[in-house]
Amino acid sequence: MIPIEKYAELCALMADTAGDEQREFAIAAAHDVSEAEWLESKTGWTAKMSDPADGGKTALAFMPLYQEAQARARGGAVPCTLEFFAKVHAEMSFRLDPSGNKVDHHLVLAENGIEHHRWLECEGYWTPIVGAPTILGEPNPKYDAARSQEYQALLEQARARIKG
Structure with a gap:
């Protein structure tokens, strides 16, 4: 192996x-x-x-x-912008179909022109940065408080747009 x-x-x-x-x-x-x-x-x-x-x-x-x-x-490039990450994450979290169920995340990804494996790369990149200052009680070295606040604001804007 x-x-x-x-x-x-x-x-x-x-x-x-x-x-x-x-x-x-x-x-x-x-x-x-x-x-x-x-x-x-x-x-x-x-x-x-x-x-x-x-x-x-x-x-x-x-x-x-x-x-x-x-x-x-990726040559060190960011896999997606924070704005895009927040937009797609909000759509996955808050969009509902006519029956009141969450919209399938694959549909959200397709509508936003991103393949599932690329979305996972975006999640893997941004989640440690904007997620939490600790992971399992240990400091998260990638956490960025300013970026986390920016993400939360973007997420709230997208949520408000979706909930209309």
Whole structure:
């Protein structure tokens, strides 16, 4: 099984493959990982991250590596603006269909022209920044109080627009 750092890097590079194994194999091969190594690693790391006995330790180790790999793949650019993040998040949270149910988030994403894996990248980028100053009782080093206040204001503006 390849190291978790390399696995995170490959996962970031494969974000838009939609599970197409041939595309995954081509990306893996371009990074000196055979088809067999990729399949073993994908299966192994997924199982480890899903194992209740692991207590989420592997997933917690993977996510920062994956997010750093995503940032490298974007060339360090922000995956979406804070305004866009707040708009889409508000629509997912507050829009209702004619029956009074929340609108399906896939519909919201499609209407806003963003694919699900790209939205997850936006969430992974912005949530630590605007979410909370602590995570599980530990300081959140990415938290930015000013950006969090800006986000809350944008979210409230979008909520008011949606609720009309």
